[in-house]
Amino acid sequence: MRRGDVVAKRYVIDRPLGGGSFGTAFAAYDTRLDRQVAIKFQHPRTFESNAGFESNKMGFKEEARILKHYKGSRGIPEYFDIARHNEGWVIVMELVEGVTVERYASVSHGPMEQDIAVSIVTQVAETVSLLHEAGYVHRDVKPGNAMIDHNGDVYVIDFGSTWVAGRKPPLREGTDGFAAPEQAMPLRIGTSADVFSIGCILVKLLTLHLPYPDDYLTRARKRRLPPPEPDLTHVPAPLAPVVLDMIHWEPRLRIQTAAEVVDRLRPFRPAAGSPPNPKLIGADPTMRYRCSVAVR
Structure with a gap:
């Protein structure tokens, strides 16, 4: 992703935040609600990691479910949204500065x-x-x-x-x-x-x-x-x-x-x-x- 790219027709990518084994996160701007957010992208599918991609997809949905369950809890970024992006998913959450x-x-x-x-x-x-x-x-x-x-x-x-x-x-x-x-x-x-x-x-x-x-x-x-x-x-x-x-x-x-x-x-x-x-x-x-x- 590059600065200025638009995701799910509303989130404008700003800068990278970091990545892990399941995905990569970016800071972005929510044009619909006028706020800064963090977006975590599922790693893309590759020929070598097809099975891992499907497992990763399940993990992504579970992470979104957990964040949603603890919405408003101290010490956990607030969950905002989950959306499809290409073959995978993105999770939109509170941007912790x-x-x-x-x-x-x-x-x-x-x-x-x-x-x-x-x-x-x-x-x-x-x-x-x-x-x-x-x-x-x-x-x-x-x-x-x-x-x-x-x-x-x-x-x-x-x-x-x-x-x-x-x-x-x-x-x-x-x-x-x-x-x-x-x-x-x-x-x-x-x-x-x-x-x-x-x-x-x-x-x-x-x-x-x-x-x-x-x-x-x-x-x-x-x-x-x-x-x-x-x-x-x-x-x-x-x-x-x-x-x-x-x-x-x-x-x-x-x-x-x-x-x-x-x-x-x-x-x-x-x-x-x-x-x-x-x-x-x-x-x-x-x-x-x-x-x-x-x-x-």
Whole structure:
């Protein structure tokens, strides 16, 4: 797509936003309702990916259904429309103006302060908990799939990999470094897989490195190898036991849901009425908790 192209006779393409395994997103202008939107395009069919295209189409419709179900929920871009485009589909949703958590972290020029990192991860967990309560697993929670807007509110994006918790998915999804070990194998995936991913995000923000070695998913596939030990060297000592419970190699020994993560991280969030961190750069993700009269 190019700037100025018109989609579904009303959406004028502005600029690319990014892409993933299921599609590519663009900022656009809705000429009918006079507003900026984000449009996610399904990847086009190719000769080599015909089966993947059809599976992708099903995933696209499911993502639209999930966005529509959570319309108005905090931390999820608002769903506007789904439309046909060529052979595939496009999803039209709220345009979140901001940066990904991945980009936000890179501006810090070093390990992130604990109160800032915990505030970001707690907001991610609060949103993912909505999926868990409905019996779904996101399966691709990572810094690139979370955005911080100008007010410091964190959004989870890209629900194309979402799957029913407790069922064996048809395709392996997830991102190296953040995917739970069981996602590398043809196993049933539970909500604790997302907890693992959220824990890895927290370690990455706090230490600039990931808790497991690069080959951890290979080790998971070759079950005869002993599981690696996570590296939590630079995680603050009081927080380390919680992180360890989030990223345990064995799914049954982890914290099981994102709602439990929110509860376990509560003591580490900034207190209501506390001042902003002087080392904060850019949008303030701690504001939600600092400015709350009663932090739940």
